[in-house]
Amino acid sequence: MVRRGAVGLDPVPRLDPVLTIDQATYDAIVAHAKRDHPDEACGVVAGPEGSDRPERFIEMVNAAGSPTFYEFDSSDLFQLYKDMDERDEEPIVVYHSHTATEAYPSRTDIGLASEPNAHYVLVSTRACFDEAAGNNDGPVEFRSYRIIDGVVSEEDVTITPTEESSR
Amino acid sequence: MAIEVRIPTILRTYTDGAKAVEADGATLTALIDDLEHRHPGIKERLIENGDLRRFVNVYINDEDVRFIGGLEAGLADGDQVVVLPAVAGGA
Numbered sequence: 001m002v003r004r005g006a007v008g009l010d011p012v013p014r015l016d017p018v019l020t021i022d023q024a025t026y027d028a029i030v031a032h033a034k035r036d037h038p039d040e041a042c043g044v045v046a047g048p049e050g051s052d053r054p055e056r057f058i059e060m061v062n063a064a065g066s067p068t069f070y071e072f073d074s075s076d077l078f079q080l081y082k083d084m085d086e087r088d089e090e091p092i093v094v095y096h097s098h099t100a101t102e103a104y105p106s107r108t109d110i111g112l113a114s115e116p117n118a119h120y121v122l123v124s125t126r127a128c129f130d131e132a133a134g135n136n137d138g139p140v141e142f143r144s145y146r147i148i149d150g151v152v153s154e155e156d157v158t159i160t161p162t163e164e165s166s167r
Numbered sequence: 168m169a170i171e172v173r174i175p176t177i178l179r180t181y182t183d184g185a186k187a188v189e190a191d192g193a194t195l196t197a198l199i200d201d202l203e204h205r206h207p208g209i210k211e212r213l214i215e216n217g218d219l220r221r222f223v224n225v226y227i228n229d230e231d232v233r234f235i236g237g238l239e240a241g242l243a244d245g246d247q248v249v250v251l252p253a254v255a256g257g258a
Contacts, residue, residue, distance in 0.1 A: 040258065064255075071255035074224050074231045081251055082229075090176075098258045106258055112222055114177045114252035 017155040019119040019144040024162040030140045033097035033123040040070040045093035054092040070096045095121035103141035113147035120145045173249040181209040196238045222253040
């Protein structure tokens with residue numbers, strides 16, 4: 001059959017309710033969140049436009065330097081979007097940490113979410129540190145959401161092995 | 168006079184999906200009024216109580232307008248304006 005080769009080649013739906021992310025990128029997000037605790041950490045994983053593949057991990061500075069707020073610095077933000085534009089990329093993942101609360105978008109997160117195509121990853125480090133801010137190796141919560149027009153939908157996270165050759 | 172304005176994903180509903188549009192104006196205020204004329208509704212997403220919204224960043228030729236006069240920042244033919252929503256949130 002001539003058409004047989006086309007089976008299964010349909011493009012992945014744009015809003016597939018799963019975040020698929022490789023182990024190295026997952027680990028990098030968790031490490032960043034732990035390192036910046038008790039302040040919120042933030043960043044982006046960019047990928048080819050329309051691909052839904054988070055490939056290029058970009059740690060951002062939290063210009064607010066706060067345990068309860070994060071904001072990309074305005075010139076860093078400009079540079080980030082300029083770089084992505086030049087590479088035909090878009091933000092596939094926008095991540096930040098909560099350091100004292102659960103990994104669920106706050107009202108502020110929901111109100112300010114402005115990338116309808118992105119997976120919003122929330123990491124909580126609240127269980128990783130004891131009261132003296134010592135690392136107790138507790139678990140890091142890692143959850144992903146779509147936030148569109150003020151509506152939050154949680155999605156599954158699938159972690160894939162990192163292929164050394166592709167990085 | 169033509170100034171290119173780069174539109175972020177979230178505001179492309181006002182520009183029929185266009186990533187960049189043209190507009191005119193000698194200042195950012197005039198440019199935004201012209202944008203509103205061409206793409207009704209967009210102004211309200213940029214301006215609040217007569218000032219730029221706190222979580223909207225506008226750049227003229229790579230410079231954040233907050234450092235170069237805000238809404239009164241001057242514009243000339245060939246300038247490039249970029250609109251980017253802040254990436255921000257909080258616990």
